[in-house]
Amino acid sequence: xxxxxxxxxxxxxxxxxxxxxxxxxxxxxxxxxxxxxxxxxxxxxxxxxxxxxxxxxxxxxxxxxxxxxxxxxxxxxxxxxxxxxxxxxxxxxxxxxxxxxxxxxxxxxxxxxxxxxxxxxxxxxxxxxxxxxxxxxxxxxxxxxxxxxxxxxxxxxxxxxxxxxxxxxxxxxxxxxxxxxxxxxxxxxxxxxxxxxxxxxxxxxxxxxxxxxxxxxxxxxxxxxxxxxxxxxxxxxxxxxxxxxxxxxxxxxxxxxxxxxxxxxxxxxxxxxxxxxxxxxxxxxxxxxxxxxxxxxxxxxxxxxxxxxxxxxxxxxxxxxxxxxxxxxxxxxxxxxxxxxxxxxxxxxxxxxxxxxxxxxxxxxxxxx
Ligand SMILES: Cc1cc2nc3c(=O)[nH]c(=O)nc-3n(C[C@H](O)[C@H](O)[C@H](O)COP(=O)(O)OP(=O)(O)OC[C@H]3O[C@@H](n4cnc5c(N)ncnc54)[C@H](O)[C@@H]3O)c2cc1C
Numbered sequence: 001x002x003x004x005x006x007x008x009x010x011x012x013x014x015x016x017x018x019x020x021x022x023x024x025x026x027x028x029x030x031x032x033x034x035x036x037x038x039x040x041x042x043x044x045x046x047x048x049x050x051x052x053x054x055x056x057x058x059x060x061x062x063x064x065x066x067x068x069x070x071x072x073x074x075x076x077x078x079x080x081x082x083x084x085x086x087x088x089x090x091x092x093x094x095x096x097x098x099x100x101x102x103x104x105x106x107x108x109x110x111x112x113x114x115x116x117x118x119x120x121x122x123x124x125x126x127x128x129x130x131x132x133x134x135x136x137x138x139x140x141x142x143x144x145x146x147x148x149x150x151x152x153x154x155x156x157x158x159x160x161x162x163x164x165x166x167x168x169x170x171x172x173x174x175x176x177x178x179x180x181x182x183x184x185x186x187x188x189x190x191x192x193x194x195x196x197x198x199x200x201x202x203x204x205x206x207x208x209x210x211x212x213x214x215x216x217x218x219x220x221x222x223x224x225x226x227x228x229x230x231x232x233x234x235x236x237x238x239x240x241x242x243x244x245x246x247x248x249x250x251x252x253x254x255x256x257x258x259x260x261x262x263x264x265x266x267x268x269x270x271x272x273x274x275x276x277x278x279x280x281x282x283x284x285x286x287x288x289x290x291x292x293x294x295x296x297x298x299x300x301x302x303x304x305x306x307x308x309x310x311x312x313x314x315x316x317x318x319x320x321x322x323x324x325x326x327x328x329x330x331x332x333x334x335x336x337x338x339x340x341x342x343x344x345x346x347x348x349x350x351x352x353x354x355x356x357x358x359x360x361x362x363x364x365x366x367x368x369x
Contacts, residue, residue, distance in 0.1 A: 003028045003162075005347065006181055006190030008169045008204050010036030012145070012333055013325050014196030015152035016340030017347075021194075022159035024348055028188055029156065030181065032168035032200075037149050039269070040198050040332065043301025045222070045249060045256060047238060048081055048141045048334045051104040051111060056310040056361045058104075060335045060342075067337035068143070075151040078144065084249070085237035086140035087114075087122055092132040094243035101135050101242075111137045123239050125228050125289045140238060142249075145333055152340075164188075169197075172208045174320060179208075192321040192347065199267035199302040201312075201326035210319040213312050213367050215327055217302040218262040221272045223280060224297040227255045228290050246283060254296065257284055262303065272300040303330040306367055311335065313343055314363040323347060324364045 003026045007014045010031030018029045033039070048068060050061050068080045090098050098113070105111035112135065119134035120126055156163060164183075171182040172193065181188045197204045199217035206212065227233055227250070238249035245260030259280045281292045304327055306312055312327040325343050328335060342359070345351055360366060 001026075001189065002178055003188070003190040005192050005194055006030065006179060006188055007194040007196055008181070009196035009198055009200070010153070010163060010165065011039055011041040011196065011198050012149055012152070012336045013198065013328055013339065014194065015149055015156065016336040017194055017196060017325055017343045018161055018163075019152040019155045019159070020340045020344035021347060022156050022161035024344075027156065027161040028190060029161065029163040030167045030169050030183065030188065031163065031165045034166045036153060036163070036165065037146070040301050040303065041145065041149055043222070043299055044145060044333050045247070045258065046143045046145045046251075046333065047084070047086070047249070048143050049086060049137070050109040050139060051101075051106070051137060052334075053329070053331050054309055056358075057329075057331050057335065060311070060338045061331065063338035064335055068141075071151065072155075075155065076144070076147045078147060080144050080148055081141035082144070083138075084140050084142045085122075086137045086240065087119055087237045088135045088137075088240040088242055089119055089123075089126060089131050090133045090242045091130050095133045097242045098133050098135055109137070109139050111135050122237055125231065126239070127287065127289060130287055136237070143333055148333065148336070169204065169207070172204070174208070177321075179321065192323060194323045194325055194343070194347065196325040198326075199304045201304070201324065203267060205316075205322075205324070208316075208319055208322050210316045210322055211368065213306050213324065213326065213364055215304050215306055216264050217267050217270075217304045219265045219270050219300050220258060220303055220330075221261050221276045221280065221300045222256055222258045222298065223277060223295050224251060224254050224256055225284070225290070225292050225295055227253075241287065244283065244287075246280070246287075248284070248288070248290075255290070259283065265302070267302070267304075270300045270302050272298045305329045308366075311339060311362050312364050312367065313339060314346060314359065314365070317365045317368070
């Protein structure tokens with residue numbers, strides 16, 4: 001059988017695009033792992049923040065908001081977003097960073113200045129002597145990433161699409177208008193390839209004979225620790241520490257913390273460095289009142305960026321019927337609904353589906369201009 005579209009990668013990017021495509025075309029998703037959420041999609045901080053990333057990313061986030069607020073009937077059983085709020089705190093030396101964050105405020109997505117006392121009320125584990133200024137963004141929400149991802153995967157199958165796991169694409173050949181994609185056990189055929197391979201997108205591009213987009217996977221570390229006794233986790237916002245880039249947020253009855261690291265690396269099943277974990281635990285005990293008695297889980301994930309930190313979505317200009325859906329950086333979950341609709345619109349020949357952002361700003365061609 002020749003599929004209309006073969007999507008390489010079953011993370012949130014590939015799953016969401018395949019879901020949108022499957023409404024109108026035959027779609028096959030190939031995923032290297034036995035679980036499609038094994039890489040970046042299953043390792044995120046699960047936040048939806050409208051005022052995050054550069055202007056293009058913020059427009060895409062805005063375009064995703066309606067899907068999160070009201071997903072299609074039957075897509076998921078519980079809401080995709082839970083209000084969280086985000087506090088950004090600055091010490092005396094980093095106070096000058098706050099005006100830039102306040103400047104991102106938009107009507108309905110307000111970022112407001114609050115007093116250090118109000119910040120301590122919201123996050124009582126902060127050290128009063130380390131807080132010289134604070135801003136608060138009420139509209140930040142937790143994303144049910146598993147619910148979103150499963151909704152897309154289930155929807156692909158309901159729409160007649162096929163998902164093959166434990167099937168890494170090893171070779172791509174374009175022959176007489178048909179792509180042949182070889183895995184260890186089979187060869188699959190499709191008219192168009194959608195490259196949604198996350199950190200591996202440049203490797204898939206190379207297999208297809210395309211020029212790379214200069215994708216750099218960046219390692220980010222996370223740990224899970226016990227919350228301080230008596231902390232009301234439901235009412236606790238995510239807290240960003242502007243001086244270091246670290247953040248702390250509630251996560252399933254505990255706290256997640258990250259140093260906000262962005263260490264360039266290669267596409268791989270990335271693991272956290274012991275030194276990063278030890279330094280993070282020390283930082284938490286120095287900069288907050290949280291005792292780190294036990295680290296119940298630690299991990300690292302990849303956030304993959306190109307030079308301008310905007311995603312790469314569009315047909316390759318030189319390799320026929322080869323479409324990039326890559327470089328989602330640190331925003332791939334929150335951008336997924338809008339990027340998937342945009343990608344499907346282009347792939348199905350419907351244009352950008354009324355997207356309110358310039359598709360040139362995300363096209364692969366911009367990187368070679
Ligand atoms: C610590 C951390 C915090 C983050 N926090 C947030 C956040 O709060 N909000 C947010 O929106 N985003 C966040 N992100 C970013 C987000 O996780 C990513 O942008 C997103 O998951 C990228 O999804 P993806 O589908 O492109 O990549 P992936 O989930 O990595 O999926 C790519 C898939 O391609 C598969 N693949 C690779 N090569 C092949 C091949 N040859 N054949 C078949 N399959 C292949 C891989 O196995 C993988 O499953 C965070 C990331 C990290 C690491």
